[in-house]
Amino acid sequence: MSNLDETRRGYDIRTPGSLLRRRLGHHWKEQWGIIRTAADWTVFLYILIPGGLLGGRFYYGFWNEPLPAWVTLLPYAVLPALLAFLMQGGILLLLHEGDLLFLRQRKNWIRTVMLGGILYSLLVTALKITAGFLLLLPFLVRGYGLSGMGAGALLVLSLCCGTCVKLLAHNVKVQKQGWRRWLWMLLAAWLPSGLYIRAAVAWSAHPALLLLAAAVYAAVAAAGLRSRLALRGTFLGDVREDFKQRMKIAGLLLRGVIDKPRPTRHKPWIFRKSRPLLRPSSPESRLAGASIKAFIRNPGHLKLYLQFSGVGAVAVLIVPGMLKWAICVVLVFLMASWLVSYWKVFAGDEFIALLPFSKDRKADAGSLAVPILLLPFSILCAAVVSMPLYGWWGLAVFIPAGAAIGIMAARVFTAFRLAR
Template structure:
């Protein structure tokens, strides 16, 4: 009721600019209210203030003290990649559901609100990119030797690219759905960010080329803004995306409390025909087969597996020399431990308990399922270690090495942790 009264009062404003100001004020009030539900003034007092002081001390040290040795090992392209992460996200248009009835006939009012929301969102993005750039600035200057002109041109390129990516990605989100959205996002977001990282790394000491690339992004951003203001027939998509942006902070705060509901599917994405994966028809093989399919079909487990695989591969690529193999073995052991824990949870489920399986048979099934799940991770980690060390010979080394490491790690953990 209060929200309806506020909406009705909002449409009584004398001008579109006043309506825009009210919507911005209400948005800030909503976001602050969401934050206050999770943190009060004591949290700000005891966490944020000491954290800011500690961060300021570290930042001062980065400028005036010797840089940590690990900063010399980082590739320069990693810093533009961090800036590219800050360019992601949506645009808040400050539209409400009631606008479909009250503002659709007032084209100028609707245009003013949309333009104001876009300008506000782009300003917030520019502030985020600038803040991230300032944090990375001591590393750019002291570790990589960039001059004032180089850093200024890189900042200009980052701001123009961020504006371009925001607008292009927003137009895809409000017009496309399903797999078409992800396909168009490759062109709207990932491709511009990839070109930005490439240009920033290749022309780091050529400010004129960086400014030329920034001008190109600015031209595309201007064309995208003009197309967005002329876009028609996307009101429902605009409102849907606006709701997602308004609830983003609430979603972050509730991520660890409430599970995200999953859509009901009549058929899974993977293993749609449910054919057996293992040739053997023994009960142990059937149970191992079911556990593998359940793992891959579970979005939470499969996503965590892919995330750990990506982070592990990057960690192996970063460390120097023969430490790559040591890190590879440690990561495979960690993954094997997690997969054995998954198997123990799976084998203790109620529907599994109904089956007449003894402990020995369950342990045998786990001993077959865990190595199969572990093998892709082990092979990828082995490739990340072998190929940088041995070049072309690494292509012949990583498969047998990864298989041996994975099988041995799986046998060790299944032998000690699965009850027989």
């Protein structure tokens, strides 16, 4: 419901509190409508109810049966780190774009709506932290011997830290952009979260110290709230962050369906100067260098490359003995096949088609670009194989072995799949 809709309904919103209640109701209805687009009552009936019963059975077992063996292998810091993860996120101010015209002069109304949205967001965060804490409580008490007073103090510390992190991070998001935002986020969110984990670990046996740290976080949170309400000139940033929070559920549901739009950049983040990447600067080398730059500058391609590298390294690491080399070769050949497919798409682009390159020259450029892109992955896989098998001798083996496997795989696929 927009501000224009509210105006057309006969000015029946007479107080700031009624506007706040209407905005909250509209927000809940909007979020429920988004969820209903992806799930109906059959999902709740056939998935959530059995899942809840199964989860309840496991939770009962964690309290009354022997804990799994892996619990003793986890360091205690992992549990506060999970709670710190729940503290991240944004704040919903319940502001609309039309408020700049309709409510801008009514500062008391704007302040009431903003304060209500902030308190609502902090309440949601507190509920998330409490739910996560209750799920981890059997491991804290039975696995690590945390006392009842210690558990209560840790919960209070978690709630105060979550409030502090939310407010400080929100103040940064509505005021800063670009690299300055990330720099300030180190101080506003990551540093308090790290100190929280440190305090939870160091003072787990001292509830009084945990409560003292909670009081410090609460004081900083109060200062952050006062600073937020006193901010001026951040309306556009407030609306932008508010829209991100309202669309968060929709973004999660559509993440695998719609590609995230790429931000417009005046300069690329890497290879900012248009110098030739490869030597000598022959036409084939220039085209190969352009394809390498395009691959690295594309977030989707680079992310998929890094994800496959991580999964491939883990796959090689967990298989036994000499079977590691076989898995390494298979993964390198799979990566080579994908990179050749990327090259064919790049060479077939309409902009590349405008250049006077013959099929032979394009194939030569591809034969030069694919091995360069493949070598980091093949050397990584060879390192994961060589170090566990040969120890220190693996340092002398993995680079030549990885380079040989990568060049061989690249030559095989470029010879058969690139038209000449």
